[in-house]
Amino acid sequence: MRSTSHSVVLALGLILLTLISQCYGSPLYVGYYQGKCWNHNIEKIIFGVVKEKFEKDPTIVAGLIRLQFHDCIVRGCDASVLLDGPKTEKTAKPNLSLKGYEVVDAAKEVVEKICPGVVSCADILAIVARTSVFLAGGKWYYVETGRRDGVVSKESEALANLPSENMPVRDAIHLFASRGLTKEDFVILLGGHTVGVTHCDKFSHRLYNFHNTGKSDGRMHKGMLYEMKKICPRKDNGHNNKVYFTYNPRSHYRIDNTFYKQLLVNQGVLEIDANIGRSPLTNSIVKKLAYSPDYFYNKFGPAMVNMGRVGVLTGNQGEIRKSCRAANYYHKY
CATH class of the missing domain: 1.10.520.10 (Peroxidase; domain 1)
Known part of the structure; x- marks a missing residue:
C-alpha cells in the first residue's frame, strides 16, 4: 500500500528541489x-x-x-x-x-x-x-x-x-539501444500505452488481413477481436475511430500496470504491444511489470529520465527559444 498521498509527495518534492542540486x-x-x-x-x-x-x-x-x-x-x-x-x-x-x-x-x-x-x-x-x-x-x-x-x-x-506500430521487437530494442536506452527502458516506456487512445488505422490489419493472410491475428483475444471489429469496421470510414489502449475504464487516464496485465491475456491493441508480451526477448520483463504494480510505479519515472538524456544540447549548443514554435533566427527546416 502506498500510504503517502500525492499531495504530500508533491510538497516534499518541491521543497527538496529548492534545497538540492543532484548531479x-x-x-x-x-x-x-x-x-x-x-x-x-x-x-x-x-x-x-x-x-x-x-x-x-x-x-x-x-x-x-x-x-x-x-x-x-x-x-x-x-x-x-x-x-x-x-x-x-x-x-x-x-x-x-x-x-x-x-x-x-x-x-x-x-x-x-x-x-x-x-x-x-x-x-x-x-x-x-x-x-x-x-x-x-x-x-x-x-x-x-x-x-x-x-x-x-x-x-x-x-x-x-x-518506430512504427508494427516494428519487430528485436528492431525496436536495437533502435532504443542506439539512443543509449536499455531493453527494460523500451518495455517500460511502451507502458505509456496504459493511458490514452489509438486509432483503428494503426491496427486494423490485425483484424482483417494480418500480414497479408486475409485473416485476423490469431493471437488476439477472441472477445477483444469481436469488440474491435465493431469499433473498427472494414470500411475505410472507420479508420479514424478511437480505441482505448486499456479495457478497464478506471484505467483509461491512469498511470498503472493494467497495460501489462492485458498483454499476458492477448489483449494488446497494437502489434508492437502484442509482440512484447510474447517475445522471449521481453516476455519476462512484461511479466514482472504485470505481476508487481509497484515495480512499474517505481520504474516508469527513471525510464523517462533516461529518455530525457538522449541527444541533449547544452552549453553553447542550440538556443533558448522565445516561442516554442519558432527558432529565434531563420534557418532551413
Missing part, C-alpha cells in the same frame, strides 16, 4: 533553474499550468508523454518536434496525431513573463510530461534540466527514426 555526471542536473529566475520556483509554476489543463482534459497525459517521446527519439530531446514550418517533424505522418502543444505553449508563456529567455522549451517539455504522469497517479520523479533548444526540424528524420 548525475552529465550536463543535466536536478535544480538547474534554482537561482536563475530570482526566487521563482519554475517547476512549481509549470506544475500549476499543467494541473489547470489536466483538470479540464485528462487526455493530455498520454499526449504529453507521447510528445516527449516523439521529440527525444528523433534528434534527441531538443524540442525540435515543437517547431512550426514546412517539412518539420510535426508534419510527418506519425506526428500528425500528436497532442499537447497548447500545454507547452501555455507553460512557456507564463515562464517567459517572469523569467524571459532563460527556460528552454526542451526542459518545459520534460517538466510538463513529468507533471502529467504525477497527476495521473504515477510516482513523482525528479527531472534533470539544463537542455537547450534545437533549431533544426526535419520531416524526413521523423519518418526515418520514429
Whole structure:
C-alpha cells in the first residue's frame, strides 16, 4: 500500500528541489533553474499550468508523454518536434496525431513573463510530461534540466527514426539501444500505452488481413477481436475511430500496470504491444511489470529520465527559444 498521498509527495518534492542540486555526471542536473529566475520556483509554476489543463482534459497525459517521446527519439530531446514550418517533424505522418502543444505553449508563456529567455522549451517539455504522469497517479520523479533548444526540424528524420506500430521487437530494442536506452527502458516506456487512445488505422490489419493472410491475428483475444471489429469496421470510414489502449475504464487516464496485465491475456491493441508480451526477448520483463504494480510505479519515472538524456544540447549548443514554435533566427527546416 502506498500510504503517502500525492499531495504530500508533491510538497516534499518541491521543497527538496529548492534545497538540492543532484548531479548525475552529465550536463543535466536536478535544480538547474534554482537561482536563475530570482526566487521563482519554475517547476512549481509549470506544475500549476499543467494541473489547470489536466483538470479540464485528462487526455493530455498520454499526449504529453507521447510528445516527449516523439521529440527525444528523433534528434534527441531538443524540442525540435515543437517547431512550426514546412517539412518539420510535426508534419510527418506519425506526428500528425500528436497532442499537447497548447500545454507547452501555455507553460512557456507564463515562464517567459517572469523569467524571459532563460527556460528552454526542451526542459518545459520534460517538466510538463513529468507533471502529467504525477497527476495521473504515477510516482513523482525528479527531472534533470539544463537542455537547450534545437533549431533544426526535419520531416524526413521523423519518418526515418520514429518506430512504427508494427516494428519487430528485436528492431525496436536495437533502435532504443542506439539512443543509449536499455531493453527494460523500451518495455517500460511502451507502458505509456496504459493511458490514452489509438486509432483503428494503426491496427486494423490485425483484424482483417494480418500480414497479408486475409485473416485476423490469431493471437488476439477472441472477445477483444469481436469488440474491435465493431469499433473498427472494414470500411475505410472507420479508420479514424478511437480505441482505448486499456479495457478497464478506471484505467483509461491512469498511470498503472493494467497495460501489462492485458498483454499476458492477448489483449494488446497494437502489434508492437502484442509482440512484447510474447517475445522471449521481453516476455519476462512484461511479466514482472504485470505481476508487481509497484515495480512499474517505481520504474516508469527513471525510464523517462533516461529518455530525457538522449541527444541533449547544452552549453553553447542550440538556443533558448522565445516561442516554442519558432527558432529565434531563420534557418532551413
